[in-house]
Amino acid sequence: MKAAIYCRLSKEDEDKIGESESIQNQKSMLLQYALEKGFEIYQIYSDEDYSGIDRNRPAFNSMLQAASEHQFDVVLAKTQSRFTRDMELVEKYLHGKFMEWGVRFIAVVDHVDTNDTASKKSRQINGLINEWYLEDLSTNVRSVLDHKRKEGLFIGSFARYGYCKDPNAKGKLIIDPEAAEVVRRIFSMALNGIGAHRIVRILNDEKIPSPTAYKQLHGIHYRSALKNTNAALWSSPTVYQILHDQVYIGNMVQGKHKKISYKSEKTIWMPKSQWIVVENTHEAIIEREMFETVQRMMQERTRSGEKGTIHPLAKKVVCGCCGSCMEQTGRQPRADGTQRRYVRCRMHQRAPEVCGNRTCTDMDALENAVLERIRAYAAAYFDPEKVTLPEQDDPIRRREQARRDELKRLKSEAARRRKAMRELYLDKVSGLIDAVQFSEMNQTFLEEVKKAETRIDALETELEQRQEETGGVQTQRQRVRELAQVSQLTRELVVLLVHRVIVSPKDPLTGEQKITIEWNF
Structure with a gap:
């Protein structure tokens, strides 16, 4: 019976429980267990500096791929939390896919064994506890950051x-x-x-x-x-x-x-x-x-109206013929006592020979048209049923993920080099190596760490910048979600979204009038 060994260590685990949970300790324990049970080792999979909630662990995913191809019969881990802290993955693999693939899961310290059907509830409770641990950790980190902000x-x-x-x-x-x-x-x-x-x-x-x-x-x-x-x-x-x-x-x-x-x-x-x-x-x-x-x-940059308020479309409506701003002109009383307002081309009023757009456009109808276009655009843009955002095929996302993977790898390498430097010093003190050997090897390690740290700083800067810039897009989208719910056109909504509204003359044959909106994004 072939067994795959899986080991994992994250920064949080390393800081909390130290050497007892080290990758080497996990490997030694699991190899000894496999030897005692007579399992043949298929492969040892190891992820360093990865959280148990992370679904993009490279060794973890390689192991799952091999499991789906029936390359081995058993997965050995020190504890269930080393395999995953995500309750959803516990259910998906331990109680789902592994059974389909004929793969058995054993967590040595937890005494977890998927062949033991009576212990399913305990595995589920264990998974919940592991997930709660991450949730508490996240809450604590957020509290620390909020405290610093305050x-x-x-x-x-x-x-x-x-x-x-x-x-x-x-x-x-x-x-x-x-x-x-x-x-x-x-x-x-x-x-x-x-x-x-x-x-x-x-x-x-x-x-x-x-x-x-x-x-x-x-x-x-x-x-x-x-x-x-x-x-x-x-x-x-x-x-x-x-x-x-x-x-x-x-x-x-x-x-x-x-x-x-x-x-x-x-x-x-x-x-x-x-x-x-x-x-x-x-x-x-x-x-x-x-x-x-x-x-x-x-x-107050834009001129206020008669009641001291700025018209929502002020300086936004332009003539489709000459590009001049259109301005409000005569009013016409309605049966309900309100007045119908119109806009027409300012250039035509002052120089008809320059612009022949003599059309007067109903301002209320124009406002309603703009508001309906904004509502339709916002609904189409933000409705998850209508918009499918690219995930794996997005080059920017792939490059960003590649940077994150490289960052994790470099941090792990730098940590290992620092540990090696500490051990090298102990060897020098113990007399295992002389001063010349120590100096040469230590200098090599220092250069490697410095090189890794320089690249780490660059990657962290690029990732932080990407997050800040995408934050601007997210900010605008969230504000549009709020503003698009208003029942009437507001100045704030127009300033945020609309660059200008182009009103063309009415077609003399059909009487239709084209209205084009140029957006700010």
Whole structure:
């Protein structure tokens, strides 16, 4: 009877129980057990630095593939938790697939044996306990991070543009003088009535590096993974983000999104009321009064209507003939006492010879058309029944997973090298090797560790940047989910989604009028 041996060790396990659960200890125990039972060893599968909830363990999946091909008869593990801490996998394999494949599972320390049908309930309870352990661990880690956030400590990978991490105080930000001067200038231009688009042109014309380019110029492994963008140039969203960010008045704002579960890498955007805001955690670049004035100016950038409110489509409706903004014109009373509003081309009113679009368009009908298009688009985009997002075939996801796999491997290698260095020192102290041998071998290990750590830093930076950038998309999607439920068209919804609404003249034969919406995304 052939037996496959499976061993696993994660960082959490290593820190908690040390050498007793080491890979070598597991192998020795299971080999001895197999020898006593007369099992022939098919292969030893080993995963280091992998959690028991991780379904992408390479050796684990190789073993399952071999099991499905009937390459062996028994799987040996030290405990059921070494095999998996995921209750779903316990049910799927121990009580499902393994029975179909004729594979027996034995956990030596737990006395788990799938041939013993009477112990099924105990295996299930064991699986629940293992999963609860991970859930508690995740809760504890999240509590620690939330505590740091509430203490006003910065836990992100990259400081905001204008700041850098304090090398002498972990979790603190200090002003980056060069970038901070650009931030002050951006606020000063906004205070003088200069719009974000013009600010962008000024900065790009003067060849001032964008935040991404600035980080790269200063040796920070930071790059944009967004498609069809020039990270070296400033953009309006970047300027808007700076003008709205409380970090520049000394406030730390964190906890904007969180993972939906310890089993998933997906995150959700948190309501603004649940963000963790701690005031006066670091030196401000912008005075609070100036910041608040700029906020009011940005809110009032578009001219208000008669009742002091900004029309939802203000400066968004343009003529399909000449591209000029369309403006509200005459009103017509309805039977219910309300008034029907119209819009028409401003250029046609002032120079009919330039634009021949004389059509007057019902503003209420236009608003309803835009709202219905937004609802339809949002429903189609976010309904999981209508949209299938690529998983395994997505090149970006595959590259990201490859980076994660490489990161785990490098961390494991670096840990093994450090352990080897400790053992090498003990050999020197014990007289097993002389000083020259120790120096040469130790130097080799140091170089290997340094090389691994350099690559680890680069990979972690790339993965953190990818997470931050996808967080922006998730933020917008979550906000659209909230706003798309409103019963009427709002300015906030239009500003978020709509670049402009193009209204073409009515067809003289059919009377139909084409309305085209250009989106912001």
